Amino acid sequence: MRKLYHLWLSPQSRKVRVLLKEKGLEFDLEVEKLWERRPEFLAMDPSGNGPVLVEHDGRALADSQAICEYLDEVYPNKMLIGFDPPSRAETRRLVAWWDHKFGPEVSEPLVFEKVMKRFMGMGHPESSVIRIAHQNMKIHLDYIAWLTERRNWLAGDDFSLADIAAAAHLSCLDYLGDIPWADHPGAHDWYARVKSRPSFRPLLADHIPGLPPPKHYADLDF
Template sequence: MRKLYHHWLSPFSRKVRILLKEKGLDFQLEVEKTWERREDFLALNPAGLVPVLVEHDGHVLAESQAICEYLDEVYPNKLLIGFDPATRAETRRLVSWWDLKFGREVSEPLVFEKVMRRFLGQGHPESAVIRIAHQNMKVHFDYIAWLTERRTWLAGDDFSLADIAAAAHISCLDYLGDILWEDHPATHDWYARVKSRPSMRPLLADHIPGLPPPRHYADLDF
């Protein structure tokens, strides 16, 4: 069986997990503590980052977007990057928005300050960093509201990798209880639609040892 090396609060790992489920592909999860720098894992991906996907035949793929592009080409039963060049370009633009801009400004600092500092023994969270990330979050959630006023899904009429990437990042923050959903009704409504998809159920069942999610995390009527 194919194996996905991941970490629970890696939005890039979650992105691949959702896409695999959307395509109906079976896989086994393997938690990788990347900070341990295991030699066997570094042999798979010298960058030392998750996700890493090992296919049935032993073929190794690393980096979430490369994995997603590969899966969309090799398993085209359900295309998630788009059916025409313009839609594919818009999907890729929004995936980059979430993985690079949102990741840098919101999800990465919050996950690091609230979780990874403790794992790495680097002291207490920096409250100023958390405050700035929360301010940045509002701008991005307003953008979701703007997009969903004009489109059925983020990139257009069809559910796509753009929605998957955004939901992967947001689900990490929701696990930490960092989102005041009542302040973002349009984003709430969009995320509720994503959250109700069968591909999200395994993520909603995640339970990190020593770090339980808030009660509403797995609730579809949150």
């Protein structure tokens, strides 16, 4: 059986999980506590960042975008990066936006301060870091609204990896109850559509030991 080594509130791990489900590919999940730096895991992913997908033949694939590109090429039953060069370029641009701009500005500091510090025994959250991340979040939520006013989905007419990447990040923050949905109806309506997809439902069933999600997290009519 295919296996995905992941971490609970890792947007990159969640991105791969949703893509696998969209393609109808079966897999098992294995929680990897990245801070433990297991030699066996580092042998598969020297960066230690995860996720790692191990295919049926034992081939280990590291880096979420590399995994997604691989899966889209090897299992083309449902193309999620795009059907032509312009759409693929736009999808990749937006995936990079979420993973390399929204991540450092918003999701990474919030997850680190509110969750990872607890698991790693690094003390209390830093309120100033959380405040700045919340301020940064507003710009990105407005960007989602701007895009969806002009497109059916984030990268164009069709649901794509751009939507998966954005929703993966937001789902982590929604688990923490950190998104002011009422102030951002455009982003809310788009996320509600993603949230209702069968591929996204397993994420809504996640339950981190000692850190339950807010009541609205799994509610499709939130």
